[in-house]
Amino acid sequence: MAAQPEDIDVDDVREPVWSPSVRALPIPGIRKMVNMAAEMDDVIHLSIGQPDFPVPEHILEAHIQALREGKTGYTMDAGLPQMLEAVAEYYSHRYDRPLEPENVLITTGATEAMYLAIAATAAPGRQFLVPDPTFPLYAPLIRMNGAEVKAIPTRAEHGHQLDPQEVIDNIGMRTFGIILNSPSNPTGTVYPKETVEAIVQEAAYRGVYVFSDEVYDHLLLDEMEYPSVLRCTSDLDHVMAVSSLSKTFSMAGLRIGWLISSQGAIKKLQRFHIFTTTVANTPAQWAGVAALRGGMECVDEMLEAYRARRDRIVELVSKTPFMTSYRPQGAFYIFPSLPPNTDATNVATRMLKETGVCVVPGDAFGDSCPNSLRISYAASMDDIERAFERIVPWMEKQDF
Ligand SMILES: Cc1ncc(COP(=O)(O)O)c(C=O)c1O
Numbered sequence: 001m002a003a004q005p006e007d008i009d010v011d012d013v014r015e016p017v018w019s020p021s022v023r024a025l026p027i028p029g030i031r032k033m034v035n036m037a038a039e040m041d042d043v044i045h046l047s048i049g050q051p052d053f054p055v056p057e058h059i060l061e062a063h064i065q066a067l068r069e070g071k072t073g074y075t076m077d078a079g080l081p082q083m084l085e086a087v088a089e090y091y092s093h094r095y096d097r098p099l100e101p102e103n104v105l106i107t108t109g110a111t112e113a114m115y116l117a118i119a120a121t122a123a124p125g126r127q128f129l130v131p132d133p134t135f136p137l138y139a140p141l142i143r144m145n146g147a148e149v150k151a152i153p154t155r156a157e158h159g160h161q162l163d164p165q166e167v168i169d170n171i172g173m174r175t176f177g178i179i180l181n182s183p184s185n186p187t188g189t190v191y192p193k194e195t196v197e198a199i200v201q202e203a204a205y206r207g208v209y210v211f212s213d214e215v216y217d218h219l220l221l222d223e224m225e226y227p228s229v230l231r232c233t234s235d236l237d238h239v240m241a242v243s244s245l246s247k248t249f250s251m252a253g254l255r256i257g258w259l260i261s262s263q264g265a266i267k268k269l270q271r272f273h274i275f276t277t278t279v280a281n282t283p284a285q286w287a288g289v290a291a292l293r294g295g296m297e298c299v300d301e302m303l304e305a306y307r308a309r310r311d312r313i314v315e316l317v318s319k320t321p322f323m324t325s326y327r328p329q330g331a332f333y334i335f336p337s338l339p340p341n342t343d344a345t346n347v348a349t350r351m352l353k354e355t356g357v358c359v360v361p362g363d364a365f366g367d368s369c370p371n372s373l374r375i376s377y378a379a380s381m382d383d384i385e386r387a388f389e390r391i392v393p394w395m396e397k398q399d400f
Contacts, residue, residue: 129178
């Protein structure tokens with residue numbers, strides 16, 4: 001994602017107090033749209049990347065109880081022992097593989113976990129393969145730490161599936177890491193087990209690390225076993241997997257995530273973690289124990305709603321002039337394409353101004369899809385219907 005002139009914050013350039021790496025950080029495209037929408041009335045947001053459900057009651061209770069019982073001090077560096085155990089047991093069981101609490105580090109969301117993993121390994125001379133389009137966290141972090149990003153474009157006509165052979169063919173002498181994010185933000189694509197397995201196995205063979213952002217690991221909308229990298233490898237020496245409570249349990253603001261890797265890697269990252277956030281929020285870790293040990297009925301209810309919305313939005317998109325899409329299998333995004341060479345930033349901006357519907361243009365997620373729009377269905381069915389009642393007639397009047 002090359003920094004475009006309009007991505008540079010002019011105040012940063014005028015204020016040389018900031019380090020070059022901080023000055024090079026782009027203003028996220030998502031933020032630009034949301035800032036524009038904040039100046040307007042009657043906006044329908046199909047732009048939001050967080051669940052629209054309340055935190056399940058039993059989790060909320062555990063959080064409040066922890067606060068009331070005074071569980072408000074620092075925990076151990078790697079995390080609350082009960083939470084480390086809950087994560088290790090939960091994934092051991094889910095992926096049918098042994099994991100110890102020592103394989104886990106509790107972080108301030110998946111964001112901190114990804115920050116630690118990338119910042120601790122990215123360095124000049126090292127290259128990371130990053131699917132494009134992708135969540136706009138990895139490439140800036142990689143570049144900020146002096147390493148190089150090599151984009152692996154995915155294509156709308158293939159449902160934005162990552163071609164494992166293309167990834168493998170792009171592994172070169174400088175390749176140090178591969179970033180995976182399935183289900184994907186912004187495409188909702190879920191990579192099948194064969195893709196993940198082929199990449200993880202080749203990476204291990206070539207001494208390349210796989211950094212897997214699995215924050216949507218529960219938001220699978222079709223019947224399937226989740227193909228985590230943790231299912232695809234017997235040792236964790238070349239794998240760092242990241243997830244959190246944010247999406248699964250609708251707890252984004254409570255900021256609890258984790259990183260799973262070899263015990264050696266966890267020891268190193270634990271030291272780094274002390275210098276970033278010290279430890280994750282303590283009462284929220286108690287809420288996390290309640291979430292992971294409390295049964296998945298609350299998640300199943302949310303999934304049911306996402307599934308109905310996904311089905312409806314696929315239908316609505318297919319009826320919208322100039323939009324073509326595929327059927328996303330996970331997360332809560334769809335990423336339809338506009339006709340080739342259409343500037344989706346221009347379309348999203350005009351659409352917001354003229355219809356009050358806020359979506360995010362493809363170039364917020366990389367260089368390969370400037371004609372796409374990310375539409376989030378972390379919004380009520382009513383908002384989805386009302387948004388398309390505005391979008392469809394507006395699109396009918398366009399002439400791309
Ligand atoms: C792919 C992806 N990774 C990570 C995050 C951030 O997760 P957390 O809230 O756990 O930091 C998001 C949030 O939108 C995301 O979409």
